[in-house]
C-alpha cells in the first residue's frame with residue numbers, strides 16, 4: 001500500500017466540497033480530493049442543473065400553451081431528443097474540466113471509493129491517505145425500495161437521461177422530485193403521468209394550502225396524483241410494468257421512477273474504523289460541523305445530519321467548515337431562513353415557518369393570504385391557479401414565513417427570504433418602490 005499525507009482530505013467532489021476545497025487552498029493547505037463518480041457531484045451532473053434544462057423547456061411550452069387562443073395560435077412542443085442533446089452538451093466534458101482545474105490549483109485528486117480505515121486515515125484504491133482533517137462531503141443517494149420487482153424501478157438520474165420519453169410514467173413518492181418530473185413529463189408529451197404517494201400529504205414540508213393549489217393545477221394538466229397509495233410489488237408484463245398497490249389496485253406504466261426520498265451516503269464509514277457516529281439522518285456533527293465522536297472529521301452537505309438536503313445549504317456548509325478547520329473562529333449556521341422551491345408550473349416557493357409550525361410553536365401571527373388567479377400579472381399570462389400566504393409577527397411586523405405558488409415564485413421567494421433574514425418589515429416591503437409591473441411588485445399586495 002502506498003501512503004500519502006495531507007493537511008486535509010475531502011471525500012466527495014460535489015458543491016459542498018467545492019467550497020471547502022476552494023477555501024482551504026486559499027489558505028495554503030495541501031488538499032486531497034476523492035470521488036468515486038465523475039467529478040462535480042449531484043447538483044451539477046445529476047440534479048439541479050440538468051433538471052433545470054428540462055424544466056426551462058417545458059416552462060416555455062407551458063407559457064405558450066396557457067395563451068393558446070388568447071393571442072397565440074400554435075403552441076410549441078418539446079422535442080425530447082433535441083432537448084437531451086442540449087442538456088448533454090452542457091454536461092459533456094464538465095467532470096474532466098473540473099478535475100483539470102483542481103489539479104492545476106495543486107489539489108491531489110483520486111478517482112475511487114474511499115473508506116475510513118482509521119480515525120485519521122482513508123483508503124482509496126491502493127493508497128492510504130492520512131490527514132490532520134478529514135472532510136466528508138459524500139452527499140446522498142436515492143432511497144431504494146425492497147418490494148418484489150424493485151429492480152424494475154429507476155431513479156431520478158435515469159429520468160434525467162431518458163433517451164425517449166415513455167408514454168406512461170409512474171412516479172413513486174410525492175416529494176419535490178416526483179412533482180417536478182411529473183410536470184416535465186406531462187408538458188413534454190407523456191400521455192399518462194401518475195404520482196403515487198403513501199400518505200394524505202404530499203410535499204409535506206410545504207404549506208398545505210399552497211400544496212392544494214399545486215395539486216389542483218397538476219390534476220388539471222392530467223397528472224394523476226394518487227394519495228394514500230403504496231406500491232407492494234412490481235412485475236413485468238407484455239405491455240410494460242404492473243405496479244400493485246396495498247389496497248388491491250394496480251397501475252400499468254412503461255417506466256417507473258422511484259423518488260421516495262434521499263438518504264445520506266455513508267459508505268465511506270463502512271467497517272466503522274473511522275469512529276464516526278451517524279444515524280439515518282446522516283453524520284452527527286456539532287454546530288461547527290465537526291463529528292461528535294471523531295474531532296478530526298467534519299461532515300458537510302447532504303451526508304451531514306444538519307439542514308435540508310439542498311445545494312445552497314451544502315455550499316454554505318462548505319464555506320463554514322473552512323473557517324472551523326483553520327480555527328480562525330468557530331462558525332455555525334442559522335438554518336431558519338433557507339428558501340426552497342418546487343420547479344413545477346406554477347412553481348412553489350417557501351421560506352420560514354409554515355402556518356402549522358407557527359401554530360405548533362404557539363406563535364401569534366397575522367396571515368395575509370389569497371388567490372392570485374384574478375391578478376393582472378396572472379391574467380396576462382393565462383395562469384389559472386395561484387396562491388400566496390405570508391405569516392407576519394403582529395408585534396414586530398416581521399415575516400415569520402412566506403409561501404407562494406405562482407409564476408416567478410422561484411425568484412420572489414428569494415426576495416422574501418432576504419427580507420426575513422435581514423428583518424425587513426412587512427410595511428417596509430409594502431412601501432418600497434419596486435420596479436413595476438413585476439412579480440416582485442406584487443409583494444405590495446401580499447404583505448399589507
Ligand SMILES: Cc1cc2nc3c(=O)[nH]c(=O)nc-3n(C[C@H](O)[C@H](O)[C@H](O)COP(=O)(O)OP(=O)(O)OC[C@H]3O[C@@H](n4cnc5c(N)ncnc54)[C@H](O)[C@@H]3O)c2cc1C
Pocket residue numbers: 011012013014015016017034035036037038040041042043044046047048051112113114115137138139140156157177265267268300301302303309310311312314
Ligand atoms: C434530481 C435532483 C434534483 C435536485 N434539485 C435541486 C434543486 O433544484 N435545488 C437544490 O437546492 N437542490 C437540489 N437537489 C439537491 C442537491 O443536488 C444536493 O443537495 C447537493 O448536490 C448536495 O451536494 P453535496 O456536496 O452534499 O453532495 P453531492 O453533490 O451528492 O456529492 C457527493 C459526492 O461524493 C461522492 N462519494 C460518496 N461516497 C464516496 C466515497 N465513499 N468515496 C468517494 N466518493 C464518494 C459521490 O460520488 C458524489 O459525487 C437535487 C437533487 C436531485 C437528486
